[in-house]
Each structure stands twice: as structure tokens, then as C-alpha cells.
Amino acid sequence: MNDSAGLMNVFVVCFAAAFTGNILLTTFLGMCSFLAVSREVKTAMGLGMAVVFVMTCTTVLNWMLYWWVLVPLHIEFYRFILFIIVIAAFVQFVEMVVERYSPPLYYALGIFLPLITVNCAILGTSLFMVIREYRFGETVGYGFGSGLGWMLAIVAMAGMRQKMAVDRIPKGLQGPGITLIAAGLMALGFVGFTGVLQAR
Numbered sequence: 001m002n003d004s005a006g007l008m009n010v011f012v013v014c015f016a017a018a019f020t021g022n023i024l025l026t027t028f029l030g031m032c033s034f035l036a037v038s039r040e041v042k043t044a045m046g047l048g049m050a051v052v053f054v055m056t057c058t059t060v061l062n063w064m065l066y067w068w069v070l071v072p073l074h075i076e077f078y079r080f081i082l083f084i085i086v087i088a089a090f091v092q093f094v095e096m097v098v099e100r101y102s103p104p105l106y107y108a109l110g111i112f113l114p115l116i117t118v119n120c121a122i123l124g125t126s127l128f129m130v131i132r133e134y135r136f137g138e139t140v141g142y143g144f145g146s147g148l149g150w151m152l153a154i155v156a157m158a159g160m161r162q163k164m165a166v167d168r169i170p171k172g173l174q175g176p177g178i179t180l181i182a183a184g185l186m187a188l189g190f191v192g193f194t195g196v197l198q199a200r
Contacts, residue, residue, distance in 0.1 A: 010141040015132065017145030021126075023121050024137045024153045026186040030121030034154050035179060044158035046105040047112060048092050048151025052144065055122050058087045061141030062126040063136060065131075083126045091117045149190075155188060161200055 009109050017023070024030050030051075037047050062083050070076045073199050099106045106113065115121065125146045160182050169178050 006137055010137045013138045014141035014148075015147035017142045017188055018149035018152065022149040022190045023124060023146045024150050025183070025190045027124065029124045030119050030150060032114060034150075035121060035176075035183075037109065037112050038157040038179075039161055040108075040147065041047045041155060041158045041162060043105070043108045045151070046098075046102070047109055047116075048154050050098065050109075050113065050146075051116060051119070051122070051148030051150050052169050054087065054090050054116055055125055055147035055150070056140070056143040057085075058090050058122060059125050059146075060136075060140055061086050061090075063129055063134070063139040066130055080128075083123055085117065087122055087126075102173045104150075111117055116197060121146070127196055153186060153190070157182065 011150050020026075024034055033047065062079075065082055065086065066076070066079055070079055070082065091114060094108075094116070098109070098113065106184075125143060129142055134142055157179070161179065164178060164182075173181070
């Protein structure tokens with residue numbers, strides 16, 4: 001594969017991960033923190049950026065460990081344990097950095113920052129990368145695109161929820177009802193990109 005074709009394929013994988021195959025809105029992974037932290041745009045943006053960083057780095061590291069360590073030793077069945085250890089270590093690093101340089105964001109995120117460790121979207125990205133047998137460049141694009149798609153979704157939901165907080169919503173739909181309806185409509189919007197670019 002030549003360089004231009006390789007770069008184009010990375011772009012296609014990245015775009016598909018962020019939009020047509022958005023891990024949150026098409027596979028519904030990472031919904032817990034999505035619904036809990038999407039009340040304010042600033043907080044959602046902070047958590048979203050942390051997820052982009054953790055997802056990109058852990059997907060790349062897990063790719064290297066899987067193909068360079070587990071596969072040669074024929075111990076691929078340890079991938080779940082290894083992936084979770086890598087994710088937990090990176091989340092701990094992000095937590096320390098956020099606490100040191102942005103205490104207000106750290107306290108706003110609360111328990112949901114360390115819970116990135118058990119965010120199924122991050123583990124799911126590493127597992128999908130293995131299942132689809134992505135090459136290194138495609139893995140970088142997929143990890144970044146998946147994190148970006150998750151961040152776009154939670155920031156968009158936070159913007160809608162802030163606006164809905166001052167709108168007149170029917171009593172029966174207030175709270176989780178209108179939030180889930182909005183999430184469903186967002187999922188339809190993201191799926192509307194299907195066919196623009198297709199990942200393999």
C-alpha cells in the first residue's frame with residue numbers, strides 16, 4: 001500500500017469512527033458517564049478531552065502489546081486483563097494531571113473521572129481494533145476518531161440539556177425521558193453520515 005492510499009485509509013477509519021460508527025451512538029458503549037456528566041458543556045468538554053486522550057493512547061499501546069507480545073507468545077486470551085491494566089494506568093495519569101492543573105474541573109467531574117477506567121467504550125475500542133485487525137496507522141485513526149466521536153456526542157448532549165433546562169418541557173418527559181429521546185435523535189443524525197465514507 002502506497003503512502004497516499006495508506007493516509008486516505010487512516011482518514012476513512014478516523015471519520016467512520018467519529019461519525020458513521022460513533023461508538024457511543026451506534027453501539028451505545030459509554031452511556032453511563034454520557035448521561036450523568038452531560039449537564040454542563042464545560043464539564044462535558046473536559047471529560048470528552050480526557051476520553052480522547054485516554055482512548056487514543058490506550059488503543060495504540062494495546063495494539064503494540066497485542067501484536068508484539070501476546071500474539072508471538074500465543075497468549076492472546078490475556079488481552080482483556082492486559083487492556084484493562086493499560087487503561088487503568090492511563091486514567092490514573094490523567095486524573096493526576098487534571099487534579100494538578102485544573103482543580104475546578106477535577107471536582108466537577110468527581111467520581112466520573114476515575115470511572116473512565118471502567119468506561120466500556122474505551123475497552124470496546126481496543127477490542128474492536130483487534131477484531132477488525134487494523135494496522136498501526138488505522139489503529140491511531142480509529143482510537144482518535146472514536147474518542148472524538150464520544151466527545152462530540154457528550155458536548156452536543158450537554159448543550160441541548162442546558163437549553164432544555166430553561167425550556168418548557170411536558171412534565172412527563174422531564175429528566176431522563178427527554179434526555180433519552182434527544183440521545184435517540186442524535187444517534188439518527190450520526191447514522192445519517194453512513195455512506196459518505198465507509199471504513200473497511
